[in-house]
Amino acid sequence: MRYLIVSLLLVAPHVAFAANEVPALKEVFGAKFLVGAAIEPAQLRNPTDAALLKRHFSSLTAENVMKPHRLAPREGEYNFAPADELVRFARANGMRLRGHTLLWHRNAPAWFFVGDREQVRKRLERYITDVVTHFKGEVYAWDVVNEVASDNAGELYRQTPWFLALGPDYIEYAFRAARAADPDTQLFINEYDTEEADKRERFMTIVRDLRKKGVPLDGVGHQVHTRIGASAAGVDRALREVAELGLTNHVTELDVSLYHDPGSCWENETGCQRDYGSAVPPALLSQQALLYRQLFAVFEKHPTLKSVSTWGISDAHTWLSRFPTKRTNVPLLFDQAGAPKAAFHAVVDPAFAIP
Ligand code: XIL
Numbered sequence: 001m002r003y004l005i006v007s008l009l010l011v012a013p014h015v016a017f018a019a020n021e022v023p024a025l026k027e028v029f030g031a032k033f034l035v036g037a038a039i040e041p042a043q044l045r046n047p048t049d050a051a052l053l054k055r056h057f058s059s060l061t062a063e064n065v066m067k068p069h070r071l072a073p074r075e076g077e078y079n080f081a082p083a084d085e086l087v088r089f090a091r092a093n094g095m096r097l098r099g100h101t102l103l104w105h106r107n108a109p110a111w112f113f114v115g116d117r118e119q120v121r122k123r124l125e126r127y128i129t130d131v132v133t134h135f136k137g138e139v140y141a142w143d144v145v146n147e148v149a150s151d152n153a154g155e156l157y158r159q160t161p162w163f164l165a166l167g168p169d170y171i172e173y174a175f176r177a178a179r180a181a182d183p184d185t186q187l188f189i190n191e192y193d194t195e196e197a198d199k200r201e202r203f204m205t206i207v208r209d210l211r212k213k214g215v216p217l218d219g220v221g222h223q224v225h226t227r228i229g230a231s232a233a234g235v236d237r238a239l240r241e242v243a244e245l246g247l248t249n250h251v252t253e254l255d256v257s258l259y260h261d262p263g264s265c266w267e268n269e270t271g272c273q274r275d276y277g278s279a280v281p282p283a284l285l286s287q288q289a290l291l292y293r294q295l296f297a298v299f300e301k302h303p304t305l306k307s308v309s310t311w312g313i314s315d316a317h318t319w320l321s322r323f324p325t326k327r328t329n330v331p332l333l334f335d336q337a338g339a340p341k342a343a344f345h346a347v348v349d350p351a352f353a354i355p
Pocket of ligand 1: 063146319
């Protein structure tokens with residue numbers, strides 16, 4: 001009997017899998033790219049999450065604990081312990097670690113911005129040197145800057161505290177300090193909505209400018225926080241434009257939201273789409289599975305794409321249940337119990353019929 005099952009699996013690997021028999025994401029895609037997940041350290045102590053990580057994922061990203069306000073709430077005082085837990089887990093399980101993120105406008109601690117331009121620049125360089133040095137040999141790719149492009153037509157750079165203090169050069173200072181601290185780690189610029197034409201145009205102008213100045217940039221991170229009903233074509237285009245510059249691509253924060261909100265929902269929680277609560281229409285999960293399948297088909301076409309990370313492990317823990325508003329959202333490949341969803345089957349098995 002066991003023999004029969006084994007041979008059936010060998011002949012027809014796509015017939016209905018029991019949960020523990022599903023193929024591992026990192027094996028299905030391993031020849032092409034790493035498969036990663038963003039996590040909080042506490043998730044390493046959750047048996048379901050830890051099992052999913054070990055079985056399916058080959059890369060980790062800190063969802064929050066490597067951001068500046070967490071690593072250095074006060075000048076010169078570092079809190080590396082939570083991030084070091086991720087370092088140890090990644091090492092023990094043969095996983096890679098992406099560093100996220102050296103500079104970000106959100107939660108940028110106020111202590112950075114005290115004093116004149118020269119003082120601010122020195123603090124930026126000191127911080128990056130200390131942090132990159134601490135994780136040297138452990139973090140193979142850093143998001144050096146995150147979300148630096150503006151969302152507004154006619155404006156290139158987001159008006160961040162960094163931009164206001166130092167002008168656009170802050171980006172260059174950050175990359176050069178990171179390279180000096182660890183010549184072997186790969187340096188990325190990470191951005192959202194690169195799949196949208198307008199945003200991509202502004203963003204790619206910044207990327208090309210950095211290249212022209214000889215800034216040590218190795219790759220582009222595309223967050224790909226997308227939603228059902230969106231198309232995979234924009235992602236394809238974004239990956240192609242980056243590849244044409246000779247840079248590496250990473251997909252850094254993939255999730256597929258059930259909701260399509262106007263900008264106002266993100267700005268001040270008005271006009272957000274209504275919460276599905278406990279009654280998520282099954283048709284939405286089918287649409288989600290279809291988009292995930294289309295996205296992974298695009299990913300597989302791009303040899304410059306070396307890593308694809310989802311922003312979370314399973315629907316039990318996702319930032320989208322709090323952002324842009326508190327609401328049920330199930331944007332990942334595994335459900336709240338950690339079981340593979342239709343979206344999972346759709347990406348690993350081309351023959352899977354999406355219900
Ligand atoms: C989010 C985290 O998931 C939340 O827990 C936190 O409160 C805010 O940040 N783009 C990014 C990520 O680059 O760092 C963000 O992570 C999600 C959007």
